[in-house]
Amino acid sequence: MSTERRRQAQPAPVSNRDFPDFEHSLPMLLLRAREAVMERFRPMLRGFGLTEQQWRVIRALVESSGMDASELSAASYIKPPSLSRILQNLEGRGLIRRRKPRRDRRRARIALTARGRQLFGRVVPHSREHYSAIAQALGAEKMAELYALLDETRKRLELE
Amino acid sequence: MSTERRRQAQPAPVSNRDFPDFEHSLPMLLLRAREAVMERFRPMLRGFGLTEQQWRVIRALVESSGMDASELSAASYIKPPSLSRILQNLEGRGLIRRRKPRRDRRRARIALTARGRQLFGRVVPHSREHYSAIAQALGAEKMAELYALLDETRKRLELE
DNA sequence: GATTATTCGTTAACATGGTAAGCATATCCG
DNA sequence: CGGATATGCTTACCATGTTAACGAATAATC
Numbered sequence: 537m538s539t540e541r542r543r544q545a546q547p548a549p550v551s552n553r554d555f556p557d558f559e560h561s562l563p564m565l566l567l568r569a570r571e572a573v574m575e576r577f578r579p580m581l582r583g584f585g586l587t588e589q590q591w592r593v594i595r596a597l598v599e600s601s602g603m604d605a606s607e608l609s610a611a612s613y614i615k616p617p618s619l620s621r622i623l624q625n626l627e628g629r630g631l632i633r634r635r636k637p638r639r640d641r642r643r644a645r646i647a648l649t650a651r652g653r654q655l656f657g658r659v660v661p662h663s664r665e666h667y668s669a670i671a672q673a674l675g676a677e678k679m680a681e682l683y684a685l686l687d688e689t690r691k692r693l694e695l696e
Numbered sequence: 697m698s699t700e701r702r703r704q705a706q707p708a709p710v711s712n713r714d715f716p717d718f719e720h721s722l723p724m725l726l727l728r729a730r731e732a733v734m735e736r737f738r739p740m741l742r743g744f745g746l747t748e749q750q751w752r753v754i755r756a757l758v759e760s761s762g763m764d765a766s767e768l769s770a771a772s773y774i775k776p777p778s779l780s781r782i783l784q785n786l787e788g789r790g791l792i793r794r795r796k797p798r799r800d801r802r803r804a805r806i807a808l809t810a811r812g813r814q815l816f817g818r819v820v821p822h823s824r825e826h827y828s829a830i831a832q833a834l835g836a837e838k839m840a841e842l843y844a845l846l847d848e849t850r851k852r853l854e855l856e
Numbered sequence: 857g858a859t860t861a862t863t864c865g866t867t868a869a870c871a872t873g874g875t876a877a878g879c880a881t882a883t884c885c886g
Numbered sequence: 887c888g889g890a891t892a893t894g895c896t897t898a899c900c901a902t903g904t905t906a907a908c909g910a911a912t913a914a915t916c
């Protein structure tokens with residue numbers, strides 16, 4: 537870091553006080569932190585032919601043996617239009633299955649196939665490793681703090 | 697939940713312990729927190745015909761009167777391919793300008809036009825309002841904690 | 857019970873994310 | 887010098903994000 541010239545007088549060029557510096561805006565910090573985490577997962581998932589979002593869908597499905605598309609959308613935090621495309625993809629690959637309940641034929645019950653569960657089982661150990669590495673890099677304490685803060689942040693901002 | 701057959705012999709249905717619940721994985725928490733914040737900004741930006749990313753680019757440019765595309769990419773946290781398209785868009789609307797330095801004609805100097813700066817000026821007050829609302833909802837204290845934690849998280853995870 | 861309003865999922869249209877490859881220009885180095 | 891390498895940006899391709907509108911099916915209202 538030999539270049540030290542960027543630290544000049546700068547008569548405060550427009551951006552100032554209660555408008556946070558670009559580098560320090562909350563959305564930016566959240567984005568960068570998330571990117572730092574995901575950089576570790578993506579290559580691994582890609583090795584299994586999965587995107588981050590496809591993996592989110594599979595994970596959500598594992599925990600409940602079948603849900604409506606709406607529930608799945610909420611659980612995976614993927615909006616219906618995106619989810620719709622993702623499900624087409626996963627169905628085409630035989631990882632999930634869609635059924636139409638007779639009583640309400642607007643809905644679609646989504647469930648993992650055996651193939652889907654099997655893939656999940658193959659990915660989990662790798663995922664686990666990354667989580668461990670992250671937990672170790674951060675320390676259990678800061679990790680817990682961060683979790684709590686993020687959750688409260690979301691709660692306080694969502695309702696209002 | 698009348699169907700109880702999925703709980704068969706299966707050597708522990710894979711998902712458990714040190715593999716965090718889906719709802720509580722770090723990437724998920726970061727994503728949801730960020731979404732809670734951005735939900736407030738997007739409609740406002742949309743009112744000015746801007747996407748979140750276009751706004752990031754403009755903000756980055758305001759703070760420095762001209763940068764190379766690479767610097768801009770790093771500053772706005774948008775990868776070169778996306779940035780390239782965004783710049784075409786903004787240039788077409790007369791919000792930014794591109795110039796080719798003579799000494800290195802691979803590079804591209806990007807700068808805001810007067811029109812671009814003007815738009816920035818019109819958006820800032822609204823952006824400020826949202827930031828205030830967020831700061832108020834969270835409280836200055838938690839806000840500071842969160843900033844520090846996020847920044848440290850990123851640092852610890854990026855290098856390794 | 858026919859009309860209206862809601863709901864659920866999908867498609868459409870445009871913009872971005874992510875990876876790989878392309879192309880031009882600069883730089884290295886024998 | 888001149889060919890091999892590296893750099894800066896763009897294109898290409900596929901997947902997803904975001905908003906709006908659509909279509910089928912159900913629920914609500916009179």
